[in-house]
Amino acid sequence: MTIVNDIQELKHERNAVILAHNYQRPEVQDIADFVGDSIELSRRAKDESDAKTILFAAVVFMAESAAILNPEKKVLLPNLGSRCPMAHMLPAEQLVIWKQKHPRVPVVLYVNTLAEAKAECDVCCTSANAVEIVKALDSETVLFGPDYNLAEYVQEKTGKRVIPIPPQGFCPTHLLFTPEDISAKKQKNPEAVVAVHPECSKKVRELADFIGSTSQICRYAKASSSEKFIIGTEIGLLHKLRKENPSKRFLPAYSGAICTAMKLTTLEGIYRSLKEEKHLIAVPKNTAEKARKALDRMFALTTPS
Numbered sequence: 695m696t697i698v699n700d701i702q703e704l705k706h707e708r709n710a711v712i713l714a715h716n717y718q719r720p721e722v723q724d725i726a727d728f729v730g731d732s733i734e735l736s737r738r739a740k741d742e743s744d745a746k747t748i749l750f751a752a753v754v755f756m757a758e759s760a761a762i763l764n765p766e767k768k769v770l771l772p773n774l775g776s777r778c779p780m781a782h783m784l785p786a787e788q789l790v791i792w793k794q795k796h797p798r799v800p801v802v803l804y805v806n807t808l809a810e811a812k813a814e815c816d817v818c819c820t821s822a823n824a825v826e827i828v829k830a831l832d833s834e835t836v837l838f839g840p841d842y843n844l845a846e847y848v849q850e851k852t853g854k855r856v857i858p859i860p861p862q863g864f865c866p867t868h869l870l871f872t873p874e875d876i877s878a879k880k881q882k883n884p885e886a887v888v889a890v891h892p893e894c895s896k897k898v899r900e901l902a903d904f905i906g907s908t909s910q911i912c913r914y915a916k917a918s919s920s921e922k923f924i925i926g927t928e929i930g931l932l933h934k935l936r937k938e939n940p941s942k943r944f945l946p947a948y949s950g951a952i953c954t955a956m957k958l959t960t961l962e963g964i965y966r967s968l969k970e971e972k973h974l975i976a977v978p979k980n981t982a983e984k985a986r987k988a989l990d991r992m993f994a995l996t997t998p999s
Contacts, residue, residue, distance in 0.1 A: 697961050701725055704968040710747035713738055715756065716908040717930035717956040722751050725961065729934060731908040732756065732805045733820040736989065739763050749968060751959045755781045757975040758809040762982045763989060769975045772963035776955045778806055783863045784840035786810035792837055792859045801837045802827060804844060809977045813984035817991040821892050822907035825851045830995045839863055847892040847899065867953045868893035871926050875948045876901045879924045883945060889914055890926030898926060915939055928953045
């Protein structure tokens with residue numbers, strides 16, 4: 695038997711569902727029951743009423759969100775080292791200081807934050823719905839963290855004042871993309887369209903034909919009449935794009951754009967986590983209750999895609 699067969703058997707025994715982010719290794723995406731971006735996985739975690747166990751092939755903050763939304767289920771993370779650097783750029787105590795500086799200003803936090811920070815905000819968002827969330831708020835000014843580039847993009851799209859907290863929070867992977875990368879690829883492939891993630895810098899976004907979350911990029915590529923695409927996000931997404939569009943060609947804007955935290959998840963880690971029920975993710979009850987309000991408000995303000 696292969697490890698894939700072993701995982702399938704264990705999944706059945708544990709009554710488990712495997713959720714994987716679009717940035718996971720190809721073989722991890724292929725073993726998952728559902729592959730998606732943050733908003734899709736958040737919805738799926740919330741709606742998985744039958745499974746008793748959720749194995750989250752992603753990073754810590756995503757598994758925390760699943761645990762918050764499913765307090766009665768076991769949530770497993772294959773590797774506890776899978777930590778998003780950006781999520782740690784805005785600890786709860788720092789967020790409290792920003793709230794004191796800007797009283798009565800609503801706080802919108804990217805889901806790429808730890809549960810302790812979510813517990814201190816008014817509403818969460820993802821890269822797919824950040825613009826929609828901020829537009830829906832009855833305020834012309836919002837505090838937004840922790841990604842500066844996404845905050846800047848939201849400000850451009852909404853016309854509201856979006857104060858980034860911290861002032862220079864960032865995704866290390868998306869900052870690897872440069873305008874020179876895009877221009878060089880475009881020069882060699884003039885017929886290709888450019889699709890990038892809003893976590894990229896403004897100079898990179900300005901060269902794009904389309905800006906969106908990973909799920910939005912997937913939908914754009916599927917609907918487009920173009921046959922070739924230059925993709926400006928973590929290279930894991932190319933596996934899904936190629937599977938869904940076998941007749942189209944997808945080029946990484948920069949082949950070194952790898953999220954090492956996402957790539958820590960392996961088939962062996964998934965097997966051990968399921969077999970030993972290893973790396974159970976738990977969020978303190980008080981923190982979870984507060985953070986859930988912010989996540990539920992996100993769902994309430996978002997139109998399902």
